[in-house]
Amino acid sequence: MRADAIEAADYRRLGVDPLQSGCPCPFRDRMVGTRRSAPPGACDTPRCVARAALGRVRRRMENARVSHYELRHLLGRGGMGEVYEAFDLKAKRPVALKFVAPELAAEPEAFRRFESEALNAAALNHPHIATLYEFEPEGERPFIAMELVAGPSLRDRITAGPLGLQESLEVARDVAAALAYAHRRGIVHRDIKPENLMFDEEGRIKVMDFGLARALMASRLTLTGSSLGTPSYMSPESAQQGSAGTPSDVFALGLVLSEMLTGQQTFHGDSPLAVMYAIVNAAPPPLRQ
Incomplete structure (x- = not known):
């Protein structure tokens, strides 16, 4: 199985966690008595392949453009999906772009409920509530554009x-x-x-x-x-x-x-x-x- 044959969603079907920093694969045990992890793509076990594929997908996402947003870098992952820092080319401001997880987008009833909740949340305007600027339900990767809050949490x-x-x-x-x-x-x-x-x-x-x-x-x-x-x-x-x-x-x-x-x-x-x-x-x- 070659890494470049893996699509972005395939690591879920592999049943592995590509976000782990290490790979408990045979390659690690062959590394001259060390316990270091294999670098991404160093072997063809599912975990290494998935890690390499996910890394390439993220590199392609960064500096890409989605609608009128320019993606800057990945901020993290949550229950809703991946979150990127982005720049709104129309409003000329930084935003947080939250992509809806494929599992949620694939469930019509749950996604309609999510859309309804997002539209309701977009009407909120309060100094202690992060502003929801836009919800884009169309396309392969539905997303929400929100106020970028620097943190910490x-x-x-x-x-x-x-x-x-x-x-x-x-x-x-x-x-x-x-x-x-x-x-x-x-x-x-x-x-x-x-x-x-x-x-x-x-x-x-x-x-x-x-x-x-x-x-x-x-x-x-x-x-x-x-x-x-x-x-x-x-x-x-x-x-x-x-x-x-x-x-x-x-x-x-x-x-x-x-x-x-x-x-x-x-x-x-x-x-x-x-x-x-x-x-x-x-x-x-x-x-x-």
Whole structure:
């Protein structure tokens, strides 16, 4: 199997993770007693082939043009798909371009729901909500153009250590204002967590991906466990019934505030189900602990 015969989506069918830095293939064991990984394309095992193919696809994407956007570089991957920094040639501004994952685009009902949520989110205009500029549902790779928020994320900040009381309260206040604004317009986030809260260059907190979690949760992506991560910020009603309304966003914000102050998540467990059980049945520990 030659690497140049692999298309962009084929690594999914191979059942491998091409994003890993190393390749546990026979080539590695032949490298004169070292444990270094094989470079991309060094052997013909599926993992090496997929890594090489994905690298070429990404290199072709960078500096390419999609509609009136010029792609700059890959920012990351999430449940929705790949995210690129891009430049809007019409509006003359940097943006984040989020490409919809093929698995979601291939499900008509889930994709229609996603489109509806994206259009609703595009109507939001709040200083603490990342602006959604455009949703392009047509073409081989549907995408969303959003305000580019430089970061870091709140997760990055918490990882470095607990935030002070004053800053934690200010962040919670601003996120609460964004939630109240959206809730008055009938839009629920459904995935409030530190990873979805980003700081811009001026230090203002921004809520990311407003309204998009619902469509992701309804798609097959969630069933495979690849989209929304851990349930550590679920509300009890979400854990029990799978429903998430405005109170669920407020509950999640409370957990985020606790984590900002303590540096630790409120509920723990050895598995997602164990965490959900704790959310439903256990009382949160006092902050002084």
